[in-house]
Amino acid sequence: METYKEILKDSGIKPTFQRIKILEFLDKNPIHPTVDMIYMALFKKVPTLSKTTVYNTLDVLRQHALVNVLTISESELRYEYARKPHHHFMCKKCGSIFDVDVGCIYQDSMSIEDHKIEEIQGYFKGICKNCLNNNLQEN
Amino acid sequence: METYKEILKDSGIKPTFQRIKILEFLDKNPIHPTVDMIYMALFKKVPTLSKTTVYNTLDVLRQHALVNVLTISESELRYEYARKPHHHFMCKKCGSIFDVDVGCIYQDSMSIEDHKIEEIQGYFKGICKNCLNNNLQEN
DNA sequence: TTTTTCATTTATAATTAATATAAATTATAT
DNA sequence: ATATAATTTATATTAATTATAAATGAAAAA
Numbered sequence: 001m002e003t004y005k006e007i008l009k010d011s012g013i014k015p016t017f018q019r020i021k022i023l024e025f026l027d028k029n030p031i032h033p034t035v036d037m038i039y040m041a042l043f044k045k046v047p048t049l050s051k052t053t054v055y056n057t058l059d060v061l062r063q064h065a066l067v068n069v070l071t072i073s074e075s076e077l078r079y080e081y082a083r084k085p086h087h088h089f090m091c092k093k094c095g096s097i098f099d100v101d102v103g104c105i106y107q108d109s110m111s112i113e114d115h116k117i118e119e120i121q122g123y124f125k126g127i128c129k130n131c132l133n134n135n136l137q138e139n
Numbered sequence: 140m141e142t143y144k145e146i147l148k149d150s151g152i153k154p155t156f157q158r159i160k161i162l163e164f165l166d167k168n169p170i171h172p173t174v175d176m177i178y179m180a181l182f183k184k185v186p187t188l189s190k191t192t193v194y195n196t197l198d199v200l201r202q203h204a205l206v207n208v209l210t211i212s213e214s215e216l217r218y219e220y221a222r223k224p225h226h227h228f229m230c231k232k233c234g235s236i237f238d239v240d241v242g243c244i245y246q247d248s249m250s251i252e253d254h255k256i257e258e259i260q261g262y263f264k265g266i267c268k269n270c271l272n273n274n275l276q277e278n
Numbered sequence: 279t280t281t282t283t284c285a286t287t288t289a290t291a292a293t294t295a296a297t298a299t300a301a302a303t304t305a306t307a308t
Numbered sequence: 309a310t311a312t313a314a315t316t317t318a319t320a321t322t323a324a325t326t327a328t329a330a331a332t333g334a335a336a337a338a
Binding site for chain 2: 069071072073074077089091092098100101102105106111112113114115116117118119120121122123124125126127128129132
C-alpha cells in the first residue's frame, strides 16, 4: 500500500508533515469537507497548523490533480481526494454530501457543442436517504 | 406575448418596477450574470437601485421558480431565467457561461441511490469554442 | 559543521460576496 | 386622509478567500 508520503513524492510535491496530514484526512474522511472542517479536525493534533496552510496545501494538491474542488454548496467550497470520476448528491436538510456512482455519458467526450471539455461536475440536490428514513420515524 | 408584469403576477409576486426590470434583464441577457453584473447594468437606467434589492429580488424569484442559481463559478453565484432544464459550460479562459442542450438521463428520475432528487446541476468546464477559434487565429 | 539559500508555514491584514438590520419609501386598504 | 403592510434602500456585519510579509525549517554549498 502506497503511503501518503509516497503519493506526494510521486506527484512531485515535497511531502511535508502538514501536506501528509491534510491528504490523509481527505483520504480517510470522504465527507467532502470545507477548509474549516479540515482545519478544525487537524488542529486538535497539529496545534501549530494555520488555516492559510490548509488553503495553500489544497491549492497545491489540486494543481497536481490529487484533490477536486466541488462547488456544490452555495456558501463555500468543498474538497475531496481525487479518485475515479463520479457525481455528487447534497442533502438540503442535513447538508451531507454523498458520492453517487452513476455512469456519466459525457465522461469520455472531448467536447460538447464545440466547447472543449476539461472537467465535468454533476450535482444532485434533494433529501438524502438518511433524512428520508428519519422523517418516517418521526410520524 | 406575456409581459414581465404578468409573469410576476401569475407567480404570485407583486410586480414592482425593480422586479420587472431584473426579470427582464435576466430574460434578455442569457449570460448567467452575477449580482454585480445585474446591478451595474440596471443602475444606469435605475440609479436609485440598491444591490440589496437585487439580492432580495433574486431570492423571491428563485422561491417562485422563476430563476435558477448556478454554483458553476468558484467565487460567486450566477443567476439565470428559468426555462427548460439544461446543463452549463463555463470557459476557463474567458469566463463565459453557455447553456448546453444535452439530454440528461437523470432529468426525470425521482431518486438516485435512494436519495430523493429535487434539483440537478450539470457543469462542464474547459475552453469554449470562441476561445478555441481565437487561439487558432493568433498563430 | 557552519552558512546560505530557498521553500514552506504561519500570522496578520485586506478583500469581497453575501446576509442582517433598521430606516425610508411606496403602495394598499381602511 | 390616515393607517398598515410590503418593499426598497442604506448601512453595518459576517465569513470565505486571498494577499502580504515575517518566521520557520530543510536542503545545498562552503
